[in-house]
Amino acid sequence: MAKISFHAITKQYPGTSRPAVDAVSFDVAEGSTCMLVGTSGSGKTTLLRMVNRLIEPTSGEIVIDGKNVLQENPIALRRRIGYVIQQVGLFPHLTIAENVRVTAEIAGGWTKQRLDKRVDELLELVGLPPAEYRKRFPRQLSGGQQQRVGLARALATDPAIMLMDEPFGALDAITRERMQNELLRIQRDVQKTILFVSHDIQEAFKLGEQIAVLDQGKLIQLGTPVDLLAQPANDFVRKLVGGDSILRQLEYLPVIDALEQDTVASARGGDVPTFLSDATLLQAMLKLLETNAPALAVQDKDTQQQLGFITLASINREITHAHGHKTERTETAI
Amino acid sequence: MNYLLQPYNYDLSDPASIPNLFLDHLYLVGITMLISLIIALPLGILVARRPRLYLLVITIADLLYTVPALALIAILITITGLSLATAIIPLVIYTQLVLIRNTATAINGIDPLLLEVGKAMGMNPRQVLLRVALPQALPTIIAGVRIATVTTIGIAALAYLAGQSGLGDLIFKNIATTDFDAVVAGGILIALLAVVADLLLLAVQTVLNRGRTSVSLA
Ligand SMILES: Nc1ncnc2c1ncn2[C@@H]1O[C@H](COP(=O)(O)OP(=O)(O)OP(=O)(O)O)[C@@H](O)[C@H]1O
Ligand SMILES: [Mg+2]
Numbered sequence: 001m002a003k004i005s006f007h008a009i010t011k012q013y014p015g016t017s018r019p020a021v022d023a024v025s026f027d028v029a030e031g032s033t034c035m036l037v038g039t040s041g042s043g044k045t046t047l048l049r050m051v052n053r054l055i056e057p058t059s060g061e062i063v064i065d066g067k068n069v070l071q072e073n074p075i076a077l078r079r080r081i082g083y084v085i086q087q088v089g090l091f092p093h094l095t096i097a098e099n100v101r102v103t104a105e106i107a108g109g110w111t112k113q114r115l116d117k118r119v120d121e122l123l124e125l126v127g128l129p130p131a132e133y134r135k136r137f138p139r140q141l142s143g144g145q146q147q148r149v150g151l152a153r154a155l156a157t158d159p160a161i162m163l164m165d166e167p168f169g170a171l172d173a174i175t176r177e178r179m180q181n182e183l184l185r186i187q188r189d190v191q192k193t194i195l196f197v198s199h200d201i202q203e204a205f206k207l208g209e210q211i212a213v214l215d216q217g218k219l220i221q222l223g224t225p226v227d228l229l230a231q232p233a234n235d236f237v238r239k240l241v242g243g244d245s246i247l248r249q250l251e252y253l254p255v256i257d258a259l260e261q262d263t264v265a266s267a268r269g270g271d272v273p274t275f276l277s278d279a280t281l282l283q284a285m286l287k288l289l290e291t292n293a294p295a296l297a298v299q300d301k302d303t304q305q306q307l308g309f310i311t312l313a314s315i316n317r318e319i320t321h322a323h324g325h326k327t328e329r330t331e332t333a334i
Numbered sequence: 335m336n337y338l339l340q341p342y343n344y345d346l347s348d349p350a351s352i353p354n355l356f357l358d359h360l361y362l363v364g365i366t367m368l369i370s371l372i373i374a375l376p377l378g379i380l381v382a383r384r385p386r387l388y389l390l391v392i393t394i395a396d397l398l399y400t401v402p403a404l405a406l407i408a409i410l411i412t413i414t415g416l417s418l419a420t421a422i423i424p425l426v427i428y429t430q431l432v433l434i435r436n437t438a439t440a441i442n443g444i445d446p447l448l449l450e451v452g453k454a455m456g457m458n459p460r461q462v463l464l465r466v467a468l469p470q471a472l473p474t475i476i477a478g479v480r481i482a483t484v485t486t487i488g489i490a491a492l493a494y495l496a497g498q499s500g501l502g503d504l505i506f507k508n509i510a511t512t513d514f515d516a517v518v519a520g521g522i523l524i525a526l527l528a529v530v531a532d533l534l535l536l537a538v539q540t541v542l543n544r545g546r547t548s549v550s551l552a
Contacts (some may be wrong), residue, residue, distance in 0.1 A: 054454055079456030089451035093469045093545045102465070103455045137545035153455075 003030035003161065003193040004051065009060035011046050020046045022217035023060065028210070031191035035198055035208030037240065043217040044197040048163050051195065052081045064161065079107045082154035082192075086166040088146045090138040096123070096149055097134040104156045122152040125186075127178065144171045148179065155186070164196045168203070180206055201241055205252065213237050225252050246319055250282035255298050257281070258318035259308035275310070276301040281318065284310050337504075337519040350503065356523065359500035362490045363531075366422055367483055370429040375475075377430075378437020388438055395431040403428070407495050416497030425489055429482035436478025440471035473543040480535035487528045491520070501527070 005027045012019040021043040028034040036044040049055040051062055053074040062069045069077055082103075090099045100119045104110045110118070120130040126148035138146055147170055154162060168176045180203060186192070198204045204211050205225040213220045213228070213236075221233040225241075229252050232238035242248045256277050274297045275284055284296055288311070295309040337343060338352070345351045381388040406424040414420045444467050452466040491502030504520025 052454060054450065075456050075458050077456075078454055083451075083454045085451075087447055089445075089447045091448060091451075091466065091469070093543075095545070106456055106461060139546065 003032075003064065004028040004195065005063040006047075007061045007063065009047070009050060009062055010058050011043075011050060011055060012058045019043075019058065019217050021050070021057075021214075024214070024217075024219045025060075026212060026219060026222050028193055028195060030193055031187075032209045033187060033194040033196060033207050034210040034212055035196050035204040036212050036214060037198060037201060037204050038214035038220075039240075040199075042214040044214055045165055046217075047214070048165055048195055048197055051161075051163055052078045052083060079103075079157070080159055080161065082157070082159040082162040084150050084154045084162065084164045084167040086147075086169040088143075088150040090146055090149055090153075092138055094137075095134065096128070096136050096138070096141070097130075099138065099149055100152045100156055102156075103153055107157045118156060119152075122155055123149075125155070125182065126152045127182070128152075144175050147171060151179070158190070160192060162192050162194045162196075164194060166197055166199060169199070176203075183207060205241075205248075211241075213240060226254065229253060230257065247282075249319055250285060250315075251280055253281050253318065255279050255281060255284045255296075255310050256307065258284075258310055258314045259298060260311065260314045261308050272297050272309070274299055277307060281315050285312065285315055288312055288315075337513075337515040338522065349499070352504075352519070352523070355499060355501050355503055356527070358498070359487070359490055359502075359524070359527065362421060362425070362493050362498065362500050363483065363486050365418075366425040366429065366486050366490070367479070369422065370426050370433055370482060370486075371479070373426070374430055374433035375437055378434045378475075379441055381434065382438040382441035391434060392431070395434055398427045399431045401427075403489055403492055404495075407492060411496065418496075418498055420496035421490075421493035421498040424492070425486050428489060429486060432478045432481050432485075436474050437471075440474035443474060444470045469542070473539055473546070476535060476539045476542055480532060480539060483535060484528045484532050487524060487531060491524055 006024050008023045008025050009021060010019050010023050011021040024043075024047060026034075036047065038044055046055060050057050051064075051069065053069060057070075064077075090096075091102065094102065097119050100122055101115050104115055104118065119134070123130040123133055128145060128148060133141070133145075138149070141149065147167065151167060154164075168179050171179060183194075184207065187194070196204075196207060198207075209224065210222060211225060211228055212222045213233075215236055221228060221237050223231075228237060228241045229249055232241060254277065255275060258281060272293050272295050273287060273291055275287065277298055278301045279298075287293075287296060295311045298307045298310055299305060300307055342348075343352050346353055348354065377391060381391045403424050406427070407420060410420040410423055414423070448466050448470065449462055452462045457465065490500055491505055493500045494502035494506040501520050501524050504523070505517050508514070508516035508520075
């Protein structure tokens, strides 16, 4: 069931010539993570902020759990939705513990003991030992640490929906990866519905079940990472997702895309390593190089039925095919 | 120091005794600060984020601030006579510049990002005011109140000229009779009151400023 549905949602700021968000429609399934990507100014933040009604749409509607958000009390709505932004915005006059608990205090219904325990759990979760950090003030934390407190604060009420606007933007690569893994773990445990704006396509691929590509306020494509790599809607999407990058394709495209039936290997009769159909091209290639085998036999991951073979040549064919005629070997960053 | 040490100067039944003059002085300062805040707080909020209005109001407050207190009392006596009003009006006028300026600065200093964060987590307007806006603005407003209070404690001695009793009585009454012991006592008591008020308000300011950079002692 769709948790959040956008129906031709449009926002045109007063005094601007074209809408910042232009008739965007799509669904986000309950418990899934949808990444919003696109160049700067493409309307990602505007789209996100219409969900918790920090911005009111010009037309169209957003439906959460079957209810039009415009018909809800905005304050009650916001209390049910976690919101994390790159600038974090911790309250300077409150300690870290007080900053984390403030969302729950506002929402109400928590006893002091439960809240104290919850705050410690959350600080632990985001990698800030509570004994050390609980009583500190925001200005005594690094930017990255503050960002983690921001995440803890949004999680305090355990909201079913999280809106995240470049939440890991200010983190170093290592901390960033830890937070991404943390988020994936949270997702496995509690299954929140997450709308996540990212400028890092690697991050989008890692965290997103669905990726929505926006350009000039329009939804250009919605799909899984593999969809975007294998069938980019246009050149813009292909560039954006790094469809030209051989490494990225190897990393994400599944082996079934590069199967062949009649090979030397099949003629030899089966003494080649076997692989399951959900493996990536990269895994297959590494295995081929490692074992020096001429081919791999690919089996369906559920039925164990033999589907075909994969060779370095078939991988190469698949990559060059996906490439079209160009062989630009650049990583595209946005 | 003799004057301060004589027990009969502490006779509560004598309206001119030290404790009674002290209370009168506190009363003058209290009323002045109350009226000052009632005027300056709304004005400061009004002119914040309105640069042209701010300039106008601050210029007027600044002009009034430059009129000597003695001159003001002299003029007022011809209008309001020897009354509480004649004593209080100059005092109120002197506090306005610092109070309006600090209030406007405090409001301007509220980070809009934090207001929005509060709103985004579901605070209602009252919660945004009490939990986000005021905690940010209060330290700067209190800093203004501190300066205004200390200044008022000093200038309130002039209330004697408007026929209002306070610690100024010790100075002005006894200068004529050259009882310098009493004059010094008046000076010491006023200074003491100013220092105590300053430290108390500094403490308030420090508490309100928690989590941010330390308060300067100046
Ligand atoms: N309050 C506003 N008034 C007028 N125009 C605005 C306002 N906020 C955003 N815009 C415009 O709307 C468009 C979309 O802005 P938005 O912030 O949603 O982009 P974004 O995709 O989040 O960009 P970025 O990746 O840089 O954060 C931009 O052209 C921006 O200039
Ligand atoms: Mg943005």
